[in-house]
Amino acid sequence: MSGIGVIFDCDGTLVDSMGAWHEVDRTLAAEAGIALTKADADAITTMSLPEASAYLHEQCGLGASSEDVLAMIFERMRAFYANEVEARPGALAFVQGLHARGVPMAVASSTPPDMLACCIERCGFAPYMKAVVSVDDLGTSKREPAVYDHARSFLGTDRAHTWGFEDAAYALDTLRAAGFRTGAIYDNDISGSWDALVARAELLIPTWEDLTAEAFLDKVRA
Template sequence: MDAVVFDLDGVLVDSERIWDEVRRGFVAEHGGTWTDEATRAQQGMSTPEWARYLAGLGVDLPPEEIAEQVIKRMAARYQSGPPVIAGGPEVVRAVASAYPVAIASSSPQVLITSFLVATGLENLVKVALSSEKVAKGKPAPDVYLEATRQLGVDPSRCAAVEDTTNGLKSALAAGMTVYAVPNPHFPPDPAVLERTTVLGDLSELPGIMGL
C-alpha cells in the first residue's frame, strides 16, 4: 500500500445519526415529507446533492439556502467538539506512522476541519477533501480519485476505510482495497461487504496492516 484514505462520518466521527436528526427536523419544519428511503439515499451525497434532495422532499427553499441552514445546525451540534469515535484518532496516528493518510468525506469542509483541529490531526492528515469539491458525491468514486490524486498515488495501491453502502461502493469504484467498519445504525448491503475486508472495530486496522 502507498496510502490510506479514511471516511469521516461513521468511521472517525459518530455523526450519521446527527445528520439524520438535523435533516429530518429541517424537512419537517419546512413543510416537507421524509420518506423511508431518504436516510440511506443521502449517505455519501455531497452538500449540493443532498440539498437538492431535501428540496425534492418538499422544502420550499433554494438548495443553496437549505445547505447553509443545515450546515449551521450541524456546526452548532459540533460546538462542544465533534462526536469523535473513541480510538479513532489513535488509529489514524498509528497508520500515519507508516503511510500517508487522507480523509475523503461527504461532510462539508468546515466540519472536516473541526474534526482535525479538535483531534490535533491537522498536520498528520496530508489531504482532507470534501465531496462538495468534486463533481459527484459517493457512491461515485470522484472524492476518492481526487484524494489519491492530491496524495500523488495510484488508487489501486491505496486502502480506503468506510462504513456505509454508498461509501463502500465509492471506494470500490475507485479501484481501492477497502476495509469496512460496518455502521451499526445503518448496516451496509451484505453483497457490497463481500467485496471488502470486514473489521469488527476500527481498532483492528493497524494490526491487519501489520503495524
C-alpha cells in the same frame, strides 16, 4: 511502509457524526410539519449536500428553496462540528499507529470543506494527514472516484496499493470498481448494513478498537 497509503472517510468512519446528519434532515422536516419516509432517508444518504437540499425542497416541500434548506442544514451542522463532534473510539490511536509506521494518510469526505477542517482539527486527526479533501473541492460526489484519486495524489500511491476506509456501502462500490483496496467500519444500517459491508469490503470491523495498526499492516503484507 513504502507504497501503501490509506484514505479515510470522515463522517461515520473516523468520527461519530452520522447520527447528527440523519437527524438534522428529520428535525428540520419535523419542525416544518413534514415526516420523512425510509425511502427519503435512503435516497438522501447517497447524495451530496446540494442534491439532498434540492430533494428535501422539491420532493418533500421543505424550505422556500433548495438554497434555503442548505443554509438551514449548514447552520445546524456547523454548530455540531464546532462544539460536539467526537472521534469514534480507537480511531485516533489507529491513525497514530499508522503514522508512526510511516504510512501516508488522507481524508476524503462529502462534508463541506469548512466543516470538514473544523472536525478533523477538533478530533485530533489533522497533524497526521497529508491532505483533507471534500467532494465540494471537485464538484463531484462519492459515486465517482475523483475525490479518492485527488486524495491519493498527496500520498504518492497507486490505486492498487491504496486502502479506502468507509462506512457507506455505495462509497465502497465506488472504491472497489476503481481498483482501490477496501476497508469498512460499521456505523449504521442507513449507511450500510453489516451484510452490505461484508459483500463489498476486503476488511470489515465493528469498531476501531477491534483493529490495531500493526494487525492491519500484517494483513496488507499477507
